[in-house]
Amino acid sequence: MTLGELAAFVSSHLKKHGINCVLSGGACVSIYTKNQYQSYDLDFIENISTGRKKLRDILSTIGFSEENRYFKHPDTDYF
Numbered sequence: 001m002t003l004g005e006l007a008a009f010v011s012s013h014l015k016k017h018g019i020n021c022v023l024s025g026g027a028c029v030s031i032y033t034k035n036q037y038q039s040y041d042l043d044f045i046e047n048i049s050t051g052r053k054k055l056r057d058i059l060s061t062i063g064f065s066e067e068n069r070y071f072k073h074p075d076t077d078y079f
Contacts, residue, residue: 004031006078007042010062017058020047040078041070 001009007023014021026039056066064071072079 001076003027003035003039003042003078006076007031010042010059011044013062014044014058019050019055019058021045022047042078 007027011021011023021044023042024045025041025043026037027042029037030039056071059066059071062073063075064073066072070079
């Protein structure tokens with residue numbers, strides 16, 4: 001997946017579980033500039049905080065695991 005595809009996939013998955021968020025930061029710049037600036041992290045801002053445990057549980061259903069303060073997936077360099 002491209003960075004944009006991954007961002008859309010994660011965002012849709014979170015929304016399906018009641019978490020509304022918006023992508024921000026370097027990933028937006030990367031998508032907008034067609035990777036003239038490359039970012040490897042996707043910064044999502046939640047409208048209402050759901051708590052770390054719930055977020056961890058939801059993201060684990062699509063293969064992400066928490067490492068330090070990041071969520072990583074074994075099939076991508078993006079986190």
